[in-house]
Amino acid sequence: xxxxxxxxxxxxxxxxxxxxxxxxxxxxxxxxxxxxxxxxxxxxxxxxxxxxxxxxxxxxxxxxxxxxxxxxxxxxxxxxxxxxxxxxxxxxxxxxxxxxxxxxxxxxxxxxxxxxxxxxxxxxxxxxxxxxxxxxxxxxxxxxxxxxxxxxxxxxxxxxxxxx
Numbered sequence: 379x380x381x382x383x384x385x386x387x388x389x390x391x392x393x394x395x396x397x398x399x400x401x402x403x404x405x406x407x408x409x410x411x412x413x414x415x416x417x418x419x420x421x422x423x424x425x426x427x428x429x430x431x432x433x434x435x436x437x438x439x440x441x442x443x444x445x446x447x448x449x450x451x452x453x454x455x456x457x458x459x460x461x462x463x464x465x466x467x468x469x470x471x472x473x474x475x476x477x478x479x480x481x482x483x484x485x486x487x488x489x490x491x492x493x494x495x496x497x498x499x500x501x502x503x504x505x506x507x508x509x510x511x512x513x514x515x516x517x518x519x520x521x522x523x524x525x526x527x528x529x530x531x532x533x534x535x536x537x538x539x540x541x542x
Contacts, residue, residue: 379529380471383495384409389468390421393489395456395482396474397425400436406471407445414448425451426459426482456482466491472498472511479511487520490538496522502532 384392384406390413392406403425410421427433433453440446452459456478467489472479479498490496501508515522515536524536 397427407448496536498534500531501534
């Protein structure tokens with residue numbers, strides 16, 4: 379699904395909060411690669427992973443898939459690793475500990491271009507735990523339109539439409 383969204387929007391700069399072993403990252407990077415191959419230019423997936431062992435496993439998966447050149451994996455606390463993003467962000471995947479979902483979105487929001495898509499996993503299954511994430515999305519000052527899609531556990535699809 380995320381691959382298709384990235385392809386449909388010609389996403390070139392993607393942020394993934396919560397890379398883990400890199401499976402979702404592979405789909406995001408494949409979409410960026412395919413967008414670059416179709417229309418030229420450059421693209422990158424900026425991933426962030428807190429646990430060094432997971433980051434190491436993810437890098438091995440990236441290399442095995444031949445997609446390393448499209449991935450900038452940053453190790454450490456996302457409140458530090460996502461501070462510097464050069465250029466506008468087209469797509470963001472939030473698949474991180476619930477308590478880190480809002481901080482990740484807050485950091486990236488100023489870089490989201492109008493029309494950028496943010497997808498967050500398991501929002502229906504843990505709706506009350508995501509209360510602060512939803513409060514950020516629903517604040518008109520932040521410029522989002524959002525809806526929960528009926529994927530297992532719920533998948534929040536939000537669009538930055540500044541101004542809405």
